[in-house]
Amino acid sequence: MAQSHATDLGQGSKATPLLAVRDITKRFGTFTANDRVTLDLAAGEIHALLGENGAGKSTLVKMLYGILEPTEGDILWQGAPIRLADPNAARALGIGMVFQHFSLFENLTVAENIALVMPSEVKLDDAPAKIAEISRAYGMGLEPSRPVWTLSAGERQRIEIARCLLQDPKVLILDEPTSVLTPQEAEKLFETLERLKAEGRALLYISHHLEEVQRLCDRATILRLGKVVGTCNPRAETPRSLAALMVGSEIKEVKPAGAHALGKERLVVSNLSLPSPELHGVALKNVSAAVKGGEIFGVAGVAGNGQSEFFAALSGETLAREPNAIVIDGSPVGAMGIAVRRALNAGFVPEERNGHAAAPDFTLSDNIVLSSHASAGMTRAGFINAKLAKEKARAVITSFDVRAAAPDPPARTLSGGNLQKFVVGREILRDPSVLVINQPTWGVDVAAAATIRQALLDLCAKGAAILIISQDLDELFEICDRIAVIHGGQLSAPLPARSTTREEIGLLMAGMGGSGHAH
Amino acid sequence: MTFDAQQVQDVLIIVVTAATPLLIAAVGELVVERSGVLNLGVEGMMIIGAATGFAAGYSTDSTLVGVAAGVISGAILAAIFAFLTLGLAANQVASGLALTILGRGVANLIGASFVGLKRTPAPHLHIPGLSDIPLIGKLIFGEDFFVYFGLLLTGAVAYWLMRTRSGLTLRAIGDNHASGHSLGVPVRRIRLLAVLFGGGCAGLAGSYLSLAYTPFWSPDMTAGRGWIALALVVFASWKPWRALAGALLFGGVTVLQLVFQTWGVPIPPQFLASLPYLTTIAVLVVLSIRDIRGAAAPASLGIPFIPDR
Numbered sequence: 001m002a003q004s005h006a007t008d009l010g011q012g013s014k015a016t017p018l019l020a021v022r023d024i025t026k027r028f029g030t031f032t033a034n035d036r037v038t039l040d041l042a043a044g045e046i047h048a049l050l051g052e053n054g055a056g057k058s059t060l061v062k063m064l065y066g067i068l069e070p071t072e073g074d075i076l077w078q079g080a081p082i083r084l085a086d087p088n089a090a091r092a093l094g095i096g097m098v099f100q101h102f103s104l105f106e107n108l109t110v111a112e113n114i115a116l117v118m119p120s121e122v123k124l125d126d127a128p129a130k131i132a133e134i135s136r137a138y139g140m141g142l143e144p145s146r147p148v149w150t151l152s153a154g155e156r157q158r159i160e161i162a163r164c165l166l167q168d169p170k171v172l173i174l175d176e177p178t179s180v181l182t183p184q185e186a187e188k189l190f191e192t193l194e195r196l197k198a199e200g201r202a203l204l205y206i207s208h209h210l211e212e213v214q215r216l217c218d219r220a221t222i223l224r225l226g227k228v229v230g231t232c233n234p235r236a237e238t239p240r241s242l243a244a245l246m247v248g249s250e251i252k253e254v255k256p257a258g259a260h261a262l263g264k265e266r267l268v269v270s271n272l273s274l275p276s277p278e279l280h281g282v283a284l285k286n287v288s289a290a291v292k293g294g295e296i297f298g299v300a301g302v303a304g305n306g307q308s309e310f311f312a313a314l315s316g317e318t319l320a321r322e323p324n325a326i327v328i329d330g331s332p333v334g335a336m337g338i339a340v341r342r343a344l345n346a347g348f349v350p351e352e353r354n355g356h357a358a359a360p361d362f363t364l365s366d367n368i369v370l371s372s373h374a375s376a377g378m379t380r381a382g383f384i385n386a387k388l389a390k391e392k393a394r395a396v397i398t399s400f401d402v403r404a405a406a407p408d409p410p411a412r413t414l415s416g417g418n419l420q421k422f423v424v425g426r427e428i429l430r431d432p433s434v435l436v437i438n439q440p441t442w443g444v445d446v447a448a449a450a451t452i453r454q455a456l457l458d459l460c461a462k463g464a465a466i467l468i469i470s471q472d473l474d475e476l477f478e479i480c481d482r483i484a485v486i487h488g489g490q491l492s493a494p495l496p497a498r499s500t501t502r503e504e505i506g507l508l509m510a511g512m513g514g515s516g517h518a519h
Numbered sequence: 520m521t522f523d524a525q526q527v528q529d530v531l532i533i534v535v536t537a538a539t540p541l542l543i544a545a546v547g548e549l550v551v552e553r554s555g556v557l558n559l560g561v562e563g564m565m566i567i568g569a570a571t572g573f574a575a576g577y578s579t580d581s582t583l584v585g586v587a588a589g590v591i592s593g594a595i596l597a598a599i600f601a602f603l604t605l606g607l608a609a610n611q612v613a614s615g616l617a618l619t620i621l622g623r624g625v626a627n628l629i630g631a632s633f634v635g636l637k638r639t640p641a642p643h644l645h646i647p648g649l650s651d652i653p654l655i656g657k658l659i660f661g662e663d664f665f666v667y668f669g670l671l672l673t674g675a676v677a678y679w680l681m682r683t684r685s686g687l688t689l690r691a692i693g694d695n696h697a698s699g700h701s702l703g704v705p706v707r708r709i710r711l712l713a714v715l716f717g718g719g720c721a722g723l724a725g726s727y728l729s730l731a732y733t734p735f736w737s738p739d740m741t742a743g744r745g746w747i748a749l750a751l752v753v754f755a756s757w758k759p760w761r762a763l764a765g766a767l768l769f770g771g772v773t774v775l776q777l778v779f780q781t782w783g784v785p786i787p788p789q790f791l792a793s794l795p796y797l798t799t800i801a802v803l804v805v806l807s808i809r810d811i812r813g814a815a816a817p818a819s820l821g822i823p824f825i826p827d828r
Contacts, residue, residue, distance in 0.1 A: 053541075066698070066703070067701055086703045087701065087702055087703030088703040089703075090703075099701060102698075103695075103696060103697075103698035103701045104699055104703060105691045105694040105695050106694060106701075106818065107694045107817075107818060108687075108690065108691060108694060112687055112690075112691070113691075115684070115687060116684075116687060116688060116691055116702060116704070117702055120684065124682065124683065124684050124687065125766070266590065360649075501633075
């Protein structure tokens with residue numbers, strides 16, 4: 001613990017830090033989210049806060065922004081201890097925050113969203129003019145009267161940032177700001193951040209994208225399991241050494257797919273069109289794709305461009321009108337439900353593990369029954385074969401190294417990574433010939449992600465056709481043979497992963513695929 | 520079957536008076552729902568407003584005291600709902616239904632000793648000259664004070680919701696309470712105030728029934744108007760001026776049965792009496808067919824909010 005602020009590398013560290021955290025602890029019941037964390041933030045620096053999911057980064061910044069109250073420890077503002085009763089108090093001091101999951105109001109306009117946090121002296125009618133002014137100053141291109149739900153993730157983030165900048169903050173906290181951006185949008189964000197740094201503001205930058213941190217940040221503080229494990233200059237480290245600090249051990253590398261024989265087409269989607277299922281949803285337009293046996297087909301895209309709608313159509317949660325729109329192993333199933341598709345030996349893993357892939361309050365064995373009652377002999381004459389279900393749960397737990405507190409615990413008691421290993425393992429152990437998986441490693445720790453990716457590669461080597469929908473470009477480039485991009489409900493032509501650059505994919509993700517229509 | 524212009528005015532006056540309690544209750548509930556809370560107890564808050572309103576008005580011989588009692592009793596019932604749903608994050612649908620049952624019971628208890636008593640109806644506006652204009656004078660310048668208050672309330676709420684910062688804040692937490700909380704908006708305090716306002720409006724609407732519409736107390740005299748008000752909020756897609764249009768439509772349907780009876784149209788009176796409710800169902804069906812995705816409903820409607828701290 002002592003080493004954490006002993007390593008003096010930063011420039012402004014001799015002067016009093018603008019914002020400092022001293023031995024801060026936050027407990028939720030018996031769970032300690034932050035354990036005696038210490039951190040300095042100086043004017044004119046971009047300070048990275050690194051750590052895996054669940055390391056306590058979000059808890060820490062929520063305390064700095066007054067949303068959570070520390071159990072113990074002090075927050076110092078220019079050297080003096082302060083108590084932040086709520087976010088208004090933090091904003092009054094000059095602390096601004098850009099949230100990971102945007103804190104915007106979808107059905108309000110851009111101007112209304114920003115006006116909400118303006119000081120009460122500002123008249124509501126004057127807000128649009130002020131917003132236009134700041135939008136011009138930072139080249140943000142905001143349209144005050146547009147409702148937020150019509151905007152892209154990048155535009156939404158610019159609203160969040162504009163909302164902060166209107167209050168002229170001295171400290172700006174950014175929680176995973178690039179996780180929903182295309183590479184080009186991220187580039188634009190970095191320019192803005194460099195400019196804010198040059199203006200003498202202090203930025204606290206939370207991320208687990210190590211390359212970004214190395215490029216942008218002057219210092220990095222690394223959290224693991226709620227504790228600070230070190231502060232360093234990220235430019236003097238390698239991504240591997242930073243990752244090892246975050247995880248606490250070396251990460252085993254995923255074995256690359258290598259050349260392998262492709263079989264016949266096992267999953268074929270042709271001209272799939274579906275209306276949007278809900279307000280602010282996305283309609284699918286003429287989506288076509290063909291996945292061969294032994295192939296991993298990646299679908300990249302910024303969140304909210306039709307991924308969940310596409311998954312629902314593939315799994316049979318939403319039925320297409322045209323049976324031939326989706327063909328699994330030669331059978332037209334477009335208009336058939338989930339059970340029929342599973343009986344054809346297809347497997348599906350949705351994005352949301354708690355509540356969609358698994359019923360949170362049910363035990364793991366009950367969850368096995370729920371997903372395979374129609375295809376794996378789990379029930380006879382309507383009665384559940386509990387013994388068989390428990391055995392299957394056991395098998396998943398052992399072969400995928402699912403860490404649980406009890407032999408057959410309720411799904412919700414598992415950590416994110418372990419539950420994800422379980423829901424993926426449940427499908428893979430059935431040896432599916434077609435597997436569709438949405439965001440396979442979202443919010444999963446590095447080690448569990450490696451296990452899951454390896455299992456997908458192994459399944460593919462056995463001749464299964466796998467379709468992966470993911471926002472994580474690194475993941476797609478690591479394991480996919482071909483990558484297509486979904487944008488506004490349309491799927492681009494697939495590009496071979498090996499001969500395609502991130503920039504090409506990035507342009508497609510932003511909907512600028514005009515010239516990128518290769519072959 | 521002849522009728523003259525004088526009769527048309529009389530019918531329109533009845534339409535307006537039938538619409539007024541629906542409008543006042545609906546505008547109150549509209550504010551509650553815009554803040555993200557679904558209070559299904561409007562019927563209960565209306566009936567208790569009717570009972571206490573008449574009881575207090577009769578005992579003190581003052582319409583104003585009656586109105587105040589109606590408003591306060593509605594707000595008190597709403598406070599119980601707020602304690603359950605905001606304080607304890609209880610299920611809003613169940614709590615709202617329970618509130619209706621509670622309201623009916625308490626109202627019958629309070630009203631028991633006032634059954635069969637009568638008092639003079641609440642005063643009407645009278646502007647010499649204007650109110651005496653033939654054909655429209657009574658309709659526009661000769662209504663009772665509740666009618667004008669209802670219109671004023673609708674305009675004030677419409678302006679407040681869309682044009683003021685506090686109205687914006689209320690709409691914002693109805694859209695996304697978690698975002699509001701993370702910006703430091705006191706979500707539960709605002710919702711408490713909204714629920715109390717809604718309760719007050721429902722109580723006022725109830726007291727209108729027993730002090731002006733039919734100036735006596737009888738058990739179950741609200742006759743489902745609270746439910747119609749709830750449907751009106753959806754009908755109006757959470758916009759105050761549309762609630763006015765909806766209230767007049769429903770008021771019109773209510774009056775239709777009376778008109779048909781006087782004209783001797785051979786339709787069973789039971790069917791006519793059920794017209795407002797059939798209209799409610801029909802309107803809700805049409806609305807959901809038109810937009811199956813739930814159109815303009817506040818996104819947080821009915822979802823309990825539990826702040827983490």
